Amino acid sequence: QVQLVESGGGVVQPGRSLRLSCAASGFTFSTYAMHWVRQAPGKGLEWVAVMSYDGSDRYYADSVKGRFTISRDNSKNTLSLQMNSLTTEDTAVYYCARVGVGSVAAAGNWFDPWGQGTLVTVSS
Amino acid sequence: QSVLTQPPSVSGAPGQRVTISCTGSSSNIGAGFDVHWYRQLPGTAPKAFIYGNNNRPSGVPDRFSGSKSGTSASLAITGLQAEDEADYYCQSYDRSVSAWVFGGGTKLTVL
Numbered sequence: 001q002v003q004l005v006e007s008g009g010g011v012v013q014p015g016r017s018l019r020l021s022c023a024a025s026g027f028t029f030s031t032y033a034m035h036w037v038r039q040a041p042g043k044g045l046e047w048v049a050v051m052s053y054d055g056s057d058r059y060y061a062d063s064v065k066g067r068f069t070i071s072r073d074n075s076k077n078t079l080s081l082q083m084n085s086l087t088t089e090d091t092a093v094y095y096c097a098r099v100g101v102g103s104v105a106a107a108g109n110w111f112d113p114w115g116q117g118t119l120v121t122v123s124s
Numbered sequence: 125q126s127v128l129t130q131p132p133s134v135s136g137a138p139g140q141r142v143t144i145s146c147t148g149s150s151s152n153i154g155a156g157f158d159v160h161w162y163r164q165l166p167g168t169a170p171k172a173f174i175y176g177n178n179n180r181p182s183g184v185p186d187r188f189s190g191s192k193s194g195t196s197a198s199l200a201i202t203g204l205q206a207e208d209e210a211d212y213y214c215q216s217y218d219r220s221v222s223a224w225v226f227g228g229g230t231k232l233t234v235l
Contacts, residue, residue, distance in 0.1 A: 045162075
C-alpha cells in the first residue's frame with residue numbers, strides 16, 4: 001500500500017538547522033509531485049513547500065522562503081526538507097504529502113496520502 | 125488568520141445533517157480553483173475526504189458530499205455518526221500569495 005514515513009524531527013535550538021526525510025513506498029515516487037505541510041501544536045494546517053516529480057520546480061511559503069530547501073532523490077524514493085535558521089515559530093508537526101494526481105506542482109491539486117508526521121520543536 | 129474561513133465548531137445529533145462552510149475570495153475559490161476537504165482525527169494525520177469540490181476517494185462514505193459556489197464551498201454530512209467527530213479542513217490555492225491554502229479547521233462534535 002502507499003506509505004509515507006517521515007523522520008528527522010526533534011528538539012533544536014533557535015538559529016540551528018534540521019533536516020527532515022520522507023521515505024515513500026507503494027507507488028512510483030518519481031512520477032508524483034510532493035509537498036511538505038506543517039501543523040503547529042493545537043493549530044491548523046500550513047503549506048510549506050512543493051517539488052515537482054523531477055525536481056525542476058519548487059515553491060515555498062513566504063514564511064520559510066530563503067530558510068528551507070526542499071529536495072528529492074528519486075533513486076532512493078526519498079523527499080527531504082532542509083530547515084535552516086529555525087525559530088520558535090517553526091515548531092510544528094511536519095507532514096510530507098503526495099499530490100492526489102499528477103507530476104507537477106499544479107495549483108488545483110490536493111494532498112493524498114499524508115505521512116504520519118514528525119515533530120520539530122525549536123526551543124532554547 | 126487563515127486565507128479560507130471556516131467556523132471553529134459545528135455540532136449535531138446522531139442521524140442529523142450538518143454542513144461546514146469554507147469562505148474564500150476572488151483570488152482563491154472565486155478564481156475557479158478547486159476546493160478539497162480533509163478529516164483529521166485526534167493525534168493522527170489529515171486524510172483526504174473530498175477532492176475536486178465534490179469527489180470522494182474510495183472508502184469515504186457517500187454520507188459526505190462537497191459543493192462549491194462563487195467564493196465559498198461547503199462540506200455536508202448526512203446521517204451523522206459518532207465516528208464522524210473530528211477536525212475538518214478545507215483547502216484550495218490562492219493566486220495572490222501563490223500558495224496552497226487551508227481553512228482554520230472546524231471541530232465537529234456529535235452530541
